[in-house]
Amino acid sequence: xxxxxxxxxxxxxxxxxxxxxxxxxxxxxxxxxxxxxxxxxxxxxxxxxxxxxxxxxxxxxxxxxxxxxxxxxxxxxxxxxxxxxxxxxxxxxxxxxxxxxxxxxxxxxxxxxxxxxxxxxxxxxxxxxxxxxxxxxxxxxxxxxxxxxxxxxxxxxxxxxxxxxxxxxxxxxxxxxxxxxxxxxxxxxxxxxxxxxxxxxxxxxxxxxxxxxxxxxxxxxxxxxxxxxxxxxxxxxxxxxxxxxxxxxxxxxxxxxxxxxxxxxxxxxxxxxxxxxxxxxxxxxxxxxxxxxxxxxxxxxxxxxxxxxxxxxxxxxxxxxxxxxxxxxxxxxxxxxxxxxxxxxxxxxxxxxxxxxxxxxxxxxxxxxxxxxxxxxx
Amino acid sequence: xxxxxxxxxxxxxxxxxxxxxxxxxxxxxxxxxxxxxxxxxxxxxxxxxxxxxxxxxxxxxxxxxxxxxxxxxxxxxxxxxxxxxxxxxxxxxxxxxxxxxxxxxxxxxxxxxxxxxxxxxxxxxxxxxxxxxxxxxxxxxxxxxxxxxxxxxxxxxxxxxxxxxxxxxxxxxxxxxxxxxxxxxxxxxxxxxxxxxxxxxxxxxxxxxxxxxxxxxxxxxxxxxxxxxxxxxxxxxxxxxxxxxxxxxxxxxxxxxxxxxx
Amino acid sequence: xxxxxxxxxxxxxxxxxxxxxxxxxxxxxxxxxxxxxxxxxxxxxxxxxxxxxxxxxxxxxxxxxxxxxxxxxxxxxxxxxxxxxxxxxxxxxxxxxxxxxxxxxxxxxxxxxxxxxxxxxxxxxxxxxxxxxxxxxxxxxxxxxxxxxxxxxxxxxxxxxxxxxxxxxxxxxxxxxxxxxxxxxxxxxxxxxxxxxxxxxxxxxxxxxxxxxxxxxxxxxxxxxxxxxxxxxxxxxxxxxxxxxxxxxxxxxxxxxxxxxxxxxxxxxxxxxxxxxxxxxxxxxxxxxxxxxxxxxxxxxxxxxxxxxxxxxxxxxxxxxxxxxxxxxxxxxxxxxxxxxxxxxx
Numbered sequence: 001x002x003x004x005x006x007x008x009x010x011x012x013x014x015x016x017x018x019x020x021x022x023x024x025x026x027x028x029x030x031x032x033x034x035x036x037x038x039x040x041x042x043x044x045x046x047x048x049x050x051x052x053x054x055x056x057x058x059x060x061x062x063x064x065x066x067x068x069x070x071x072x073x074x075x076x077x078x079x080x081x082x083x084x085x086x087x088x089x090x091x092x093x094x095x096x097x098x099x100x101x102x103x104x105x106x107x108x109x110x111x112x113x114x115x116x117x118x119x120x121x122x123x124x125x126x127x128x129x130x131x132x133x134x135x136x137x138x139x140x141x142x143x144x145x146x147x148x149x150x151x152x153x154x155x156x157x158x159x160x161x162x163x164x165x166x167x168x169x170x171x172x173x174x175x176x177x178x179x180x181x182x183x184x185x186x187x188x189x190x191x192x193x194x195x196x197x198x199x200x201x202x203x204x205x206x207x208x209x210x211x212x213x214x215x216x217x218x219x220x221x222x223x224x225x226x227x228x229x230x231x232x233x234x235x236x237x238x239x240x241x242x243x244x245x246x247x248x249x250x251x252x253x254x255x256x257x258x259x260x261x262x263x264x265x266x267x268x269x270x271x272x273x274x275x276x277x278x279x280x281x282x283x284x285x286x287x288x289x290x291x292x293x294x295x296x297x298x299x300x301x302x303x304x305x306x307x308x309x310x311x312x313x314x315x316x317x318x319x320x321x322x323x324x325x326x327x328x329x330x331x332x333x334x335x336x337x338x339x340x341x342x343x344x345x346x347x348x349x350x351x352x353x354x355x356x357x358x359x360x361x362x363x364x365x366x367x368x369x370x371x372x373x374x375x376x377x378x
Numbered sequence: 379x380x381x382x383x384x385x386x387x388x389x390x391x392x393x394x395x396x397x398x399x400x401x402x403x404x405x406x407x408x409x410x411x412x413x414x415x416x417x418x419x420x421x422x423x424x425x426x427x428x429x430x431x432x433x434x435x436x437x438x439x440x441x442x443x444x445x446x447x448x449x450x451x452x453x454x455x456x457x458x459x460x461x462x463x464x465x466x467x468x469x470x471x472x473x474x475x476x477x478x479x480x481x482x483x484x485x486x487x488x489x490x491x492x493x494x495x496x497x498x499x500x501x502x503x504x505x506x507x508x509x510x511x512x513x514x515x516x517x518x519x520x521x522x523x524x525x526x527x528x529x530x531x532x533x534x535x536x537x538x539x540x541x542x543x544x545x546x547x548x549x550x551x552x553x554x555x556x557x558x559x560x561x562x563x564x565x566x567x568x569x570x571x572x573x574x575x576x577x578x579x580x581x582x583x584x585x586x587x588x589x590x591x592x593x594x595x596x597x598x599x600x601x602x603x604x605x606x607x608x609x610x611x612x613x614x615x616x617x618x619x620x621x622x623x624x625x626x627x628x629x630x631x632x633x634x635x636x637x638x639x640x
Numbered sequence: 641x642x643x644x645x646x647x648x649x650x651x652x653x654x655x656x657x658x659x660x661x662x663x664x665x666x667x668x669x670x671x672x673x674x675x676x677x678x679x680x681x682x683x684x685x686x687x688x689x690x691x692x693x694x695x696x697x698x699x700x701x702x703x704x705x706x707x708x709x710x711x712x713x714x715x716x717x718x719x720x721x722x723x724x725x726x727x728x729x730x731x732x733x734x735x736x737x738x739x740x741x742x743x744x745x746x747x748x749x750x751x752x753x754x755x756x757x758x759x760x761x762x763x764x765x766x767x768x769x770x771x772x773x774x775x776x777x778x779x780x781x782x783x784x785x786x787x788x789x790x791x792x793x794x795x796x797x798x799x800x801x802x803x804x805x806x807x808x809x810x811x812x813x814x815x816x817x818x819x820x821x822x823x824x825x826x827x828x829x830x831x832x833x834x835x836x837x838x839x840x841x842x843x844x845x846x847x848x849x850x851x852x853x854x855x856x857x858x859x860x861x862x863x864x865x866x867x868x869x870x871x872x873x874x875x876x877x878x879x880x881x882x883x884x885x886x887x888x889x890x891x892x893x894x895x896x897x898x899x900x901x902x903x904x905x906x907x908x909x910x911x912x913x914x915x916x917x918x919x920x921x922x923x924x925x926x927x928x929x930x931x932x933x934x935x936x937x938x939x940x941x942x943x944x945x946x947x948x949x950x951x952x953x954x955x956x957x958x959x960x961x962x963x964x965x966x967x968x969x970x971x972x973x974x975x976x977x978x979x980x981x982x983x984x985x986x
Contacts, residue, residue: 008574011450014409015565026902049567062567072567266952345949391794391933403793472760473646473769500793502913503772505760508728512764513643517844518728520757533848538753540665542851543726547844558907592647600646600769604787604800609936615959617951623965627973628980630945630961635981639865639922639943640889 003296005071012068016075019048028080031205032350037161038083038205043117045076045087052114055094060111066240066302070247074298077251078258081354082205084251086119088244089157089206093120093166096182096237100225105184109164121162122241123153123211124234131367133168133234134177138213140169145220147171147183149213152195155361160194160209163187167213168234171227180230184222191216202353239312240305241362242319246298249319249326249358253294256326256351257287260333263340280336287329294322313375320368323358330355379432379527381423382483383456383493384510385416387440387447388500396608412447415495418555421562422525423493424455430527433457435486439467439478445579452573453565460486464583469596472501476509477594481587483514491532492552496521504554511552519545523558644767646806655745655807657714658684661735662695663750665726667703669695671820671861672750676813677710678821679777680748683786684713686779689745692716694738696731698724705831710821713829716742720838725850726754730843732761734836739766744808746786748777751812759812769803770810775817775917786811795913795936816861816917817940858892858908860916865891865924868911868938869899872927872948872967876904881971882926888975894918894938896928912937927967930955947971 005013023044031038045051053069055061062068069091077084094113097105112118129135138151149169159165165185172179185192195210225233261284264274274280297318304311334341334348341348359365389408397404412420423434436451438444439462448459462482470478483492492511497504504520511518523542524535527549536543537556565573592598618633620626634640660680663670677693684691690713695704697719704717718734739747739762747762749755751773763770776789780802786809789800803809860866867886869879879893886893894916895909911918913933923941928934930946930953938944939958946959947970956962963970 006574007446007449008571011446011453011565011570011574012567015450015453015570019564047566048564049569053567057568062571064567064571068567068571266950268952389793391796394793394796396793396796403797471769472772473763476760476764497772499914501772502790502792502794504756505763505770505772508757508760509764509770512732512761515643518757518761519845520728521753535851536753538665538726539670540850543847544849544851546846546848551844590645593645598647600806601771601801601803604785604802606792606797606799609791609795609798615956615962617956617962617964623963623969624973624976626963626965627970628977630963631974631977631981633961634922634943634945637943640978 009067009071012064013071013075015048016050016072019045020075020079024076024083025079028083028347029344029350031080031082035199035204035207037158037207038080038086039161041083042086042090042119046115046117049115050087051090051117054091055098055110055114059098059106059114060116061094061114065306066243067299067306070243070298070302073244073247074251074254077248078255080205081248081252081351082203084248085203085206086158088241088248089122090120091244092122092237092241093164095240096122096166096224096233099236100182100229100233102221104221105224109184113164118163119158119161120164120166121156121158122166122237123156123159124168125153125155127152127154131364133231136168136170136180138167138169139173140167140171140181140183142171142220146217147220147222149183149185149191149216149218151213153211155198155208156211157206157208159211160197160207165211166224167211168230175228177231178228180234181227182224182230182233183218184224185216185218189216189218200357202350202355202357238362239315242315242368243298243301243305245358245362246294246301246315246318246322249322249355250291250294250298252351252355252358253291253322253326253329256330256333256348257284257291259348260284260287260336263337274336283332283336287332290325290328294318294325297321313372316368316371316375319362320365320372323355323365326355326358379426379430379491380489381426381432381491381493382435382437382486382489383416383419383423383451384479384506385420385436385438385447385451385495386413386498387411387438387444388413388498391499398608410443410446412450413495413498415497415555415557417495417562418557418559419493419495419553420451420454420456421560422522422553422555423491424563425560426491426525426527427455435460437479437482437486438462439475442581448579449573450565452578453569454563455569459579461579461581462587463581466584466591466595469599470594471599471601472503472505472509473601474594474599476506476513477598478587478589479506479510480513481589482582483510485582485587490549492516492550494552494554496554496556507552507554514552516550516552517547518552518554519547520554521556522553523556525553525559644765646767646769648767650807652807655743657690657692657742657744658687658746659744659748659808660691660693661747661749661755662693662704662707663752663754664695664697664700664703667697667700669703669707670750670752672752672755672813672815673707674710674820675815675818676748676750677707677712679813679818681711681821683746683777683779687745687784690714692744694718694735696723696734698722701831701833708827708829708831709823709825711824715829715831716834717831718834718836720836722838722840722843725847727843727845727847728757728761729845730838732758732765733842734838736762736765737836738834739808747808747810749810749812751814755812759810763810766808768806768808768810770812771801771803772812774811774813777811777813785809791913791936794933796932814917816919860892860894860909860911860918863892863918863920865889865922866894866911866918866920866938866941867891867924867926868894868896868928869905869926870896870928871898872929872950873899873904874927878927878967879905881967885924885926885971885975888978889922891920891922891924896931896934925955925959926971928955929953930958
């Protein structure tokens with residue numbers, strides 16, 4: 001046992017922190033206000049190789065591992081959860097291609113997604129298929145050499161900006177879940193359009209949209225893995241994505257804790273700094289303890305994944321716990337800030353709004369409890 | 379083009395705190411960073427290499443921990459790193475430090491450009507670059523904000539209080555970089571993991587250098603610290619009260635008008 | 641090559657006089673030179689030595705002669721056609737030659753971008769120590785050592801440096817810190833012309849061009865009033881307010897490092913440890929929290945006004961007058977109040 005980041009991971013953490021402070025933090029409040037997608041920041045993250053973490057070097061990636069990815073997402077999330085979400089969600093597509101794609105697909109898409117600055121997205125959710133992924137209705141029927149897609153996806157993060165998307169659709173509707181397949185759709189393909197752009201409570205810059213497929217034809221080479229393996233692919237992808245959400249939540253929580261600590265040292269009431277008030281100190285103790293626990297849960301899940309061990313349960317636990325911690329800590333930090341915390345001049349109200357989504361997306365807390373209970377009870 | 383960049387690992391002075399009683403630095407928990415101007419120097423060297431090809435060596439003097447700074451420079455894209463680390467170097471002032479750096483640069487040899495940051499944020503002396511150039515007997519251009527290499531010459535735009543000077547010199551020469559020179563690149567993820575996959579920071583000691591012992595270390599340094607202390611500042615501050623900003627502003631302007639300041 | 645060395649056991653008693661190396665550009669003397677002359681006088685008096693000013697140039701005799709009016713005992717005019725424009729090697733070589741010949745005890749230069757360029761090369765050539773960017777100079781009562789005090793670690797710490805075994809004792813001195821020498825109609829000193837043995841090939845850099853900045857010159861050092869903006873402005877547009885107020889009070893615009901780093905304003909406006917040290921009559925800090933690095937550059941102002949939304953900002957501890965409030969509300973109200981007060985006078 002050695003509870004310490006390796007020197008390389010520690011350096012990466014430092015670099016990501018610098019990047020976040022310099023390139024991400026100055027934009028966070030503005031992006032939250034306008035909801036504008038952080039395109040330029042994404043390209044800068046590509047230049048640093050953040051978007052290529054997990055993709056092997058021979059495919060133009062950065063190499064590195066899941067822990068590296070978690071560390072970077074955490075640091076970005078400290079300054080802007082929406083930007084971190086963008087990075088984290090983008091990384092799903094290349095990881096799916098790497099695991100399930102053909103050699104041609106790898107050669108074509110991985111370099112572009114790794115450090116080529118091309119954004120990708122993952123589209124599973126539908127209006128009637130949220131937690132119940134089995135209720136997907138979008139169809140992809142093979143006609144000759146092409147799949148013809150029809151249906152609607154919703155709440156797709158980055159969907160309107162992405163160059164490449166992985167769509168889950170029924171290639172054999174009669175088989176239900178067993179007829180679900182994963183198919184790549186490129187931006188600009190005729191019959192594929194962007195519908196409603198959502199107005200969200202938090203992570204407002206991570207552009208969340210509706211995707212509409214109306215007789216959208218894609219070559220059959222765009223099938224990822226085998227027909228009917230879609231559910232398996234989606235669940236595998238989500239297992240990994242959970243670590244990403246947990247890392248986002250961890251970053252928000254860490255920053256909110258730091259903000260609380262800083263404020264308590266500076267702010268004087270009743271002639272003393274807030275740190276002289278035991279009631280508030282107890283808040284800090286609880287917040288710090290939860291943040292510490294969440295951190296090691298996230299690191300552990302990442303470690304299990306990269307070392308090829310089963311990690312579904314641990315990833316679900318990390319996601320559940322880190323997201324609840326993010327809500328707990330941002331809420332208390334805002335409380336400690338009092339009236340100032342409620343104002344937009346301080347980042348806490350944004351962080352609280354940003355934190356909420358981590359309890360919902362890539363599987364709600366409730367779904368995670370189902371996953372965990374199933375793993376524990378066997 | 380062969381470039382040697384001198385870098386210094388410094389405490390992040392934004393985070394430095396002082397023990398008010400002892401007047402000493404609290405370094406615990408203060409992150410160490412590559413001196414900011416030195417980062418501009420690294421970027422300047424890498425940018426020249428991007429255009430003209432070549433080889434960039436980063437050179438530092440310091441305790442073994444200073445390896446971290448060199449690893450970061452490697453991660454940014456430097457080709458080679460040398461750390462000068464020996465107890466005999468401890469306590470060196472700018473004279474002694476420049477003596478050691480110049481000896482190391484001679485040992486590396488065959489250089490076209492020596493690149494330094496203008497000054498380090500812990501000492502703020504801006505003396506090590508020029509003194510190193512003096513000991514190497516090469517020309518220097520300090521405060522470089524723009525650099526262009528043409529053939530065997532370098533053209534530098536140098537900041538002065540009177541406006542910029544455009545200066546040309548033949549290589550080899552020494553340059554010191556200021557913030558305006560460039561925007562240092564972030565080390566890439568690939569670079570970071572590569573820098574740590576091998577232990578390729580060379581560590582040189584006194585034995586590796588041809589050096590006059592009377593000119594280095596605490597004993598060889600012509601200057602030394604007589605005492606250090608924490609600056610004290612106290613003032614009677616009056617916070618102007620009022621119902622709103624307008625009222626406060628009016629009260630302030632009245633006071634300043636009385637004092638004939640506005 | 642044969643380089644100079646320190647600690648050669650030279651007799652310290654062989655060194656005399658306090659020297660100021662003047663800085664001139666196109667015949668105009670930099671204000672820091674007059675500050676150094678003021679400080680050099682005090683040091684020379686307490687050492688019971690003479691004060692000399694060194695002026696390198698090609699056609700600067702008139703300017704050099706003018707310096708005699710500042711209670712100076714001697715002016716050395718280093719005259720050479722190659723010294724017409726500044727060059728590191730030309731200036732360093734010829735000044736070093738004079739130092740080696742005359743053996744001064746103390747040599748002061750302004751810590752400008754020129755002074756800090758040549759001082760280390762001079763120290764390197766004559767073989768002595770050098771202390772950078774001093775803010776205070778004193779003579780030690782006991783053995784007449786020069787105590788050279790300067791900020792370190794971003795102004796968090798002050799260090800007093802000595803150079804006990806080598807001469808001259810050399811310092812560069814931060815502009816704007818020392819008091820200027822007074823001008824006297826009468827003179828008592830003499831001008832001596834020194835012709836250095838400078839050769840063209842010894843200057844290995846070529847000045848191609850002096851780029852005149854077409855921007856309005858920012859003169860923070862001499863400004864009586866400075867209005868500075870900090871991170872609390874929230875956006876680069878915040879400087880429009882700061883500028884408006886500065887115009888209203890005939891002041892210059894200053895900035896904290898944060899805004900310069902963020903690219904909201906040029907470095908020329910930066911006040912503080914890594915920027916300019918200022919001592920105006922009035923310093924108005926708008927949305928500046930008061931990091932020690934900033935305070936290091938402006939705490940000598942006669943009056944400091946702080947406007948900040950955060951009542952806990954450290955700037956309120958060093959200000960004379962503080963307003964806790966929103967910049968966007970307070971600055972326009974100040975401008976309005978000035979207009980109003982002005983109209984009363986009429």
